[in-house]
Amino acid sequence: MVNMAFAGRDALIVCPYDARLDARVLTEAQRTHPVMMREGSRLPSPRYDDPLVVIDELNLPLPPVPAHAVAIAYHGNACLAEVRRFTAERAAAIGLRPGRVQELVVAVNELATNTLEHTSAGGRLSMWSEQRMLVCQVDDDGHVVDPLASRVQPAGARGHGLMVVNRLCDLMRVHSRPGRTMIRLHMLI
Amino acid sequence: MTTPVDRLTPGDHICWPFRTDDERLTTMLEFVGAGLGAGEKVLCFTEEIAPRTLQSALAERGVDVETADALGQARFHTADTSYLATGRFDAEAVLDGWHRQLAEARQEGYAGLRVIADMAWAARRPQVDGTERLAWYEAQASRIFADAYATVVCMYDQRLFPGDRLRGIAAAHPAAVFPRTGDDWHPRLRLVRTTDPAGLRLIGEADRACRDALEAVLAGLAEDLPAGSPATVDVSRLAFADVSCAAALVRTAGALPYGMRIVGASAALRRLLDMIGAEAPGLTVLPADGVSPAAATGRR
Structure with a gap:
């Protein structure tokens, strides 16, 4: 959503991720960030995906309303x-x-x-x-x-x-x- | 037992959907009787019940309708001699007519004007030109009646008007008597234009049920208030305002030549105005006690 909200705007957003984080978190981050910076060099993210596709995948039903509501x-x-x-x-x-x-x-x-x-x-x-x-x-x-x-x-x-x-x-x-x-x-x- | 008729006061413009002939007759009789009893001028626009039938039913209830008729205190019309007098529904002409009726009743010295209208003609004769503008007309009528002199009830037969159409028409009135109304019914919203200071007082709750009436009255303020000073909108008796009400206030403030002062806003409304219109031109928000504008704009 950050990608969509800032699309076409003059802004640079850097999100530092600790490389020791869980591999799943890092893979997900590659999908949601168009550019990766590693040890000073910039590379296009190999896994970057259309924001709408990612949002759609994460658009999951909420946990059920409890019976006592x-x-x-x-x-x-x-x-x-x-x-x-x-x-x-x-x-x-x-x-x-x-x-x-x-x-x-x-x-x-x-x-x-x-x-x-x-x-x-x-x-x-x-x-x-x-x-x-x-x-x-x-x-x-x-x-x-x-x-x-x-x-x-x-x-x-x-x-x-x-x-x-x-x-x-x-x-x-x-x-x-x-x-x-x-x-x-x-x-x- | 009290009925919604007992809860009405001058300035009310009420949409009254009904389902039975009996309800129509009872409401008309109660309303006309209450108006004549209070010494107000009464205009009754009847469609499905003949004027003569209505008059004798009133007489049966002990209302001296004959004297009222002779004095000009009560007038009975049908659509053909009023709404459709020109052969079509000319909304602007009918609205002009209300201005004249209000001025005339005031001139004659009546404490107020009571109007009840069976709107059946708009459904019975869909081929008549202009009936498609009925919701717009009702919203504009809300502007005219917001000066706290007339008490107006518009009766809509739910057997004739489909639900969708009636919802739009109802929202053009500040309040409606919805079906299954209990004894505690009171008009959801009252819109009262004020002269000192020049502006508008909102009383009750502003939500989707009366949105079009509120927007029309606000949009009309530039024309309906004397020029030269900001419009003062008193919301100290507005118990609830939804997001679209706050947005309409912000829009109106920007459109008024001298801007708008909102007086008596609740914390919740101040927060809404701040979110929607923090940078809005022409808008000053005063707190409930009406002083210290700088502290009260809610800007953080």
């Missing part, structure tokens, strides 16, 4: 208020502090809004806690085509949705393929 299905604009109420109540009960609850509500509302914008079937919101984190996931039958959608600031005043969600949360994970999108948000408690 609380969940709510939503469908239609009228449900958004209910989604927000559910998020605020459950997040507070899990122990997220009030300021963070409000940010989570904005993030979840945005994901649910995206569902309504891009699908006709509605979606499902689940929430649970995991170690010291609140985790919630939105599932729908849409497809987020652009892997950079939540990573790069758009130029105009539109299309900020996923970027804002990503910045509001401590970690955002996405798995999307045609007919299926799951987006998981993590907030430290």
Whole structure:
């Protein structure tokens, strides 16, 4: 994704890798870096691969939502208020502090809004806690085509949705393929 | 028992989808009765129920509709004599008509204007030119009614309007009475233009359900507010604002000749404005207490 985000820009990015690292990590690094520097000399990476191919390979389904998660299905604009109420109540009960609850509500509302914008079937919101984190996931039958959608600031005043969600949360994970999108948000408690 | 009609106040422009003839009749009777009871002028646009039938049903409920009619306090119209008076749906002409109706009612000294309209004509006569602009028209009407004088209910028969079309129409109203509405219903969003300071007050929650109404009212501020000072947008009673609301505020600030001051933003909204519009021209964000702009812009 770094390759795509910086494509066509005047930037030099050097990522030092310790040669004693696991061989798999080093092989992967050769796939994701177009140029290798070793003992002062620059060589094209023999294993460099199209970023979209690598991203697609790593676009794996997220671990399943635990059975003890609380969940709510939503469908239609009228449900958004209910989604927000559910998020605020459950997040507070899990122990997220009030300021963070409000940010989570904005993030979840945005994901649910995206569902309504891009699908006709509605979606499902689940929430649970995991170690010291609140985790919630939105599932729908849409497809987020652009892997950079939540990573790069758009130029105009539109299309900020996923970027804002990503910045509001401590970690955002996405798995999307045609007919299926799951987006998981993590907030430290 | 309270009904949504009891929760309405001047400035509301409500989309009211319904499923049964009974619900249509009850809502119209309650609304007209409440308006006349409050001494407001009432305009009733009826389509599937004949004006005469409606008047006698009102009389049966003990509403003195005859006197109201004679005094000009109540007026009953059909689409043919109003929306479609020109033989087509001329959205601009109808919007101009609302400006005149508001001015007239004010001039006559009424405390407010109540409007209820059965919009069935727009579905019953799809061949009529201009009905495809209904959602645009409703969003523009939200601008006109945002001056806290008129209480407006637009009734949409769900048996006539397909769900997709109705969703777009509903989003052009600040609030809708959705089916299965409970006793705790209140308008999701209220948009009230203010004169001192010149601007707009947002009350309630701004999300996708009212997006087009909000965007139209914001985009119209340049024209609807007196020139010469920044627009003050009071969000101290806005309990929730989504990303697209924040983006619309940023866009509007940039388009207004004297910019925009946002007063009373919650921490969450300040964060959104900061992410989307930190460098936006024309935008000043003041904290909830309304002082110390430098400390309050949320810039980190």
